[in-house]
Amino acid sequence: MLNIQGLHKKYQGKRVLDSVSFSIESGEIVGLIGMSGSGKSTLARCITGLDKADQGKLQWNGGLLSDKAVRRKSHQDIQMVFQDPRNSLNPSWTVKRSLMESLIRFHPSLSAKAYEAQLESLLKAVGLDIDYLHRYPHELSTGQCQRVCLARALAPEPKLLVLDECLSALDVSIQAQMLELLKELHRVRNMSYLFISHDIAVVASLCQRVLVIERGVIVEEADVHKLIHDPQHPYTRSLLADTPVFPEFMETAASHTAGGNALEDKMAEGYERRPVYEYQN
Numbered sequence: 001m002l003n004i005q006g007l008h009k010k011y012q013g014k015r016v017l018d019s020v021s022f023s024i025e026s027g028e029i030v031g032l033i034g035m036s037g038s039g040k041s042t043l044a045r046c047i048t049g050l051d052k053a054d055q056g057k058l059q060w061n062g063g064l065l066s067d068k069a070v071r072r073k074s075h076q077d078i079q080m081v082f083q084d085p086r087n088s089l090n091p092s093w094t095v096k097r098s099l100m101e102s103l104i105r106f107h108p109s110l111s112a113k114a115y116e117a118q119l120e121s122l123l124k125a126v127g128l129d130i131d132y133l134h135r136y137p138h139e140l141s142t143g144q145c146q147r148v149c150l151a152r153a154l155a156p157e158p159k160l161l162v163l164d165e166c167l168s169a170l171d172v173s174i175q176a177q178m179l180e181l182l183k184e185l186h187r188v189r190n191m192s193y194l195f196i197s198h199d200i201a202v203v204a205s206l207c208q209r210v211l212v213i214e215r216g217v218i219v220e221e222a223d224v225h226k227l228i229h230d231p232q233h234p235y236t237r238s239l240l241a242d243t244p245v246f247p248e249f250m251e252t253a254a255s256h257t258a259g260g261n262a263l264e265d266k267m268a269e270g271y272e273r274r275p276v277y278e279y280q281n
């Protein structure tokens with residue numbers, strides 16, 4: 001579905017992405033982990049068209065994203081959810097207006113009744129009551145704002161969600177609820193996710209395959225269980241070693257495959273985790 005070959009990106013002469021290649025298949029959940037400044041958001045922006053790659057072949061459903069028609073279609077098919085939900089919403093717009101803006105853009109010719117039904121179904125999908133339609137962002141918690149951002153991203157009925165640190169601004173119990181919601185949406189809608197995070201434990205709980213990025217280079221790509229139990233690259237090992245939840249998580253990752261949710265339980269209990277990384281440049 002998404003295929004990227006040899007993507008390069010520099011900012012002011014500084015290499016930020018170096019020959020990045022990977023693909024995401026339909027319905028797949030792929031994690032992207034790396035320390036701060038490793039190029040994760042830049043990669044997300046190149047995929048969604050918010051930024052332009054200097055070099056490389058980016059394909060969406062077999063078409064080149066440099067082609068205008070393919071890029072236009074990808075604007076509907078590929079949606080992004082950002083780290084800071086409050087700043088992602090227009091503070092002077094109600095939830096209804098934020099969602100309608102996306103609905104009208106991607107489904108321009110629905111009847112008023114159909115729009116109402118869409119609004120209701122979007123809110124239901126993210127676990128919000130219909131009354132929230134008339135609220136402004138300042139009348140919502142950060143977690144509720146992120147649910148609205150997710151609902152807005154779902155409005156075009158995307159095939160791929162790029163989730164860029166979308167849980168990082170939320171406290172651990174809300175993170176656990178959002179993780180459940182993302183799993184449920186994936187089950188129901190079978191979308192693909194590119195789930196970007198510095199938090200390897202959260203990535204391991206959600207993703208099937210993981211890409212590890214170090215200073216713009218994908219240094220490892222593996223099935224999540226292989227990555228946890230048999231990391232090949234020293235950088236991956238250092239990320240794992242920096243995750244104090246990990247010794248216990250080795251068991252919960254296995255139970256997750258069998259339908260367990262021990263990590264989420266721990267997170268819901270307010271299990272304290274140290275930051276996985278320190279800023280490096």
Ligand SMILES: Nc1ncnc2c1ncn2[C@@H]1O[C@H](COP(=O)(O)OP(=O)(O)OP(=O)(O)O)[C@@H](O)[C@H]1O
Nearest residue numbers: 011012016034035036037038039040041042043198
């Ligand atoms: N618009 C820009 N102009 C110049 N440099 C940029 C720009 N955007 C990002 N960079 C630089 O590119 C590098 C990668 O940034 P990026 O935001 O992609 O990293 P990241 O892995 O997402 O980090 P974080 O986890 O902190 O969000 C950093 O050194 C950053 O300073």
